[in-house]
Amino acid sequence: DLPDAVRVFPAHGAGSACGKNLSTQRQSTIGEQRATNYACRPMSREKFVQLVTAGQPSAPAYFVYDAILNRREHGLFDAAAAPLPLSVEEFMRRRADGAVVLDARSPQDFAAGHLRGSVNVPADGRFAEQAGMVVAPEQDVVVIAPQDREEEIVTRLARIGFDKVGGYLREPEGAxxxxxxxxxxxSRLTADELRSALAGAEPPLVLDVRNTAEREEGRIEGSLHIPLAELARRTEEIPAGRPVVVHCAGGHRSSIAASLLRHTGRTDVSDLLGGYGAWLALPAPADV
Structure with a gap:
């Protein structure tokens, strides 16, 4: 019922998990939305609900936590009182006491060497959102970050209400x-190595952690689908006693998912280098 001239300022931008097909515009008008927004065309309530929910990505688990947190009085984050760097001894003591090690280095650096049981959520990406998918807000966390990005990582976690960070490892490469x-x-497999493994006597289980809309565009035959946002609460659906190869679209989310599975106790877990894109790029098998 609002007039066309009313200005609209969206609360979320393109790339957010809060919706699909989000525009990059930072402001608009009701009139412009009536003319261009697919969801603002005249339609029944049932049609509208069906339209906007189809292909919607799974909401990260921290969304509910934040909704509850936002209804309470909550102190402001004080960057000056951010967690301090920890010595090796302090860091390992907190780890032994149950703190989750959140490793924010790149998948490549993480694969080359990391603390056993660490969860890899790369800083270069949708870090806070993805950390909120695989780490519970009540868990104590200690951080391994890329050089000189420790305070950034702690601050980005605090922005989603994850402020139980006990510190970060000082100069991890030296430690x-x-x-x-x-x-x-x-373990990381190339697409060709995965194809060979699937043709072997004991093929691995392929786990697809992409969103539903991505999977609808193509999939690896026989793969199990659990979106990354749902994986932490659905790990029991993955058959035990079988090697697992995780894939996403390009190799970023699969490193997160594979590290989470190892964190929960699975030992034979790999992820696919280059993701589904690398799988699609494979040449057709040579004729025998």
């Missing part, structure tokens, strides 16, 4: 040699 017994590497 890792002293932690050699607790370090491990992550």
């Amino acid at each position: 890792f040699p002293a932690l050699a017994e607790d370090m491990t590497q992550a």
Whole structure:
């Protein structure tokens, strides 16, 4: 019922998990939305609900937590009182006491060497949103961050209400040699290696962690689909005693998902380098 001239300022921008097909515009008008927005055309209530919910990505688990938190009085985040760097001994003591190690380095650096049981959520991406998918807000967290980005990582976690960060490892690359017994590497397969494994006597389970709309555009035959936002609460759906290869669209979310599965105790977990894009780029199998 609002007139066309009323201005609209969206609360969320393109790329947000709060909706689909979000525009990059930072302001608009009701009139412009009537003329251009697919969801503002005249239609029944039932048609509208069906239209806007089809292909909608799964909401990260922290959305409910934040909705509850926003109804309460909550102190402002004080960047000056941010967690301090931890020595190796302090860091490992907090880890032993149950803190989740959140490793914000790139999937490549994480795969090359990381603390056993760490969860990899790369800083270069939708870090806070994805961290909120795989780490529970009540969990204590200690951080391993790319060099000079420690305070940034802590601040981005605080923006979604995750303010139980106990500190970060001071100069991790220099600290890792002293932690050699607790370090491990992550298995990553090329698309060709995955195809060969699937043709073998004991094929792995392929886990697709893309969103539903992405999967509808194509899938690896026989793969199990659990979107990353739902994985933490649906791990029991993944058959035990079988190797797992995780894939997403390009290899970013699959590193997060694979590290989460290892964190929960699964040992034979790999992720697909290049994701579904690399799988599609495979040449057709040679004729026998």
